[in-house]
């Protein structure tokens with residue numbers, strides 16, 4: 001069986017590729033011209049890398065025609081929320097056009113390909129206290145251009161299923177982290193700062209943004225297992241939350257990281273790290289996904305954060 005992973009050199013893409021290889025699946029992955037390949041260097045000989053700009057319809061059409069994958073894990077995206085405020089059009093274009101080009105190519109060649117699309121808990125946005133844990137039928141009230149791009153991807157998935165019968169599964173994934181998480185994201189950013197302080201590379205001050213936001217974190221290795229199950233057992237056209245079912249403040253996450261180190265630090269708020277509007281709380285219910293696929297996260301949060309901190313310790 002052949003699977004195509006878009007954005008294979010990214011954080012989730014690299015874990016997805018490892019997961020598929022362990023299952024004996026043939027893996028093809030898209031990268032962009034200037035993509036860094038550090039995350040996949042250790043498996044580069046076991047996968048096929050194809051340079052493909054998803055914003056270019058011709059390039060996508062040629063890729064799909066040539067490879068005709070049975071499965072697609074569509075993970076390529078501009079995924080950093082703050083970037084989406086600096087350049088909203090790039091985020092919308094990148095995330096929405098890339099997916100349309102994939103769908104159009106599948107439609108054109110009438111392929112039975114199963115497609116998982118990486119939607120996001122950010123789509124729920126402004127959530128009322130009475131609405132947690134959030135279920136899939138909650139209203140979507142996106143609070144960033146990134147979130148809007150994910151709503152568009154999500155509804156396009158629904159529409160291509162309804163209009164053309166394309167086997168699309170929409171996974172609305174809550175925050176996820178683990179080794180190789182990009183350093184801009186909060187868990188990785190704090191872990192990297194701690195590892196740098198440990199090595200004497202910076203003064204013992206941790207710079208932070210909004211510590212009061214609450215997030216529901218799952219290990220990326222549990223998430224890629226979920227993506228596999230989504231295509232194996234999910235109902236086409238459906239959307240599913242992937243979440244741990246519990247949440248914590250960002251402050252709690254920072255304190256957890258600090259229990260994993262001997263250093264003493266000062267915590268300093270950095271106004272640059274504040275957002276025009278931040279999602280206050282994301283806490284998801286994965287009951288629907290569990291009922292359809294049997295998925296539940298296995299890796300405890302403390303283990304995930306230990307692995308992430310050790311990743312930075314080894315990398316610096």
Ligand SMILES: C[C@H]1O[C@H](OP(=O)(O)OP(=O)(O)OC[C@H]2O[C@@H](n3cnc4c(=O)[nH]c(N)nc43)[C@H](O)[C@@H]2O)[C@@H](O)[C@@H](O)C1=O
Pocket residue numbers: 079080081119120121122173174175176184185186187189207208209210211213214215250273275278279
């Ligand atoms: C589900 C969703 O998950 C991710 O989006 P995110 O939640 O924006 O992720 P983050 O790690 O950038 O922020 C989490 C929270 O932490 C707060 N926060 C405090 N201090 C800092 C700080 O210093 N840096 C950052 N980045 N955030 C900070 C920040 O204000 C926010 O409340 C992406 O994977 C996205 O692609 C996705 O789909």
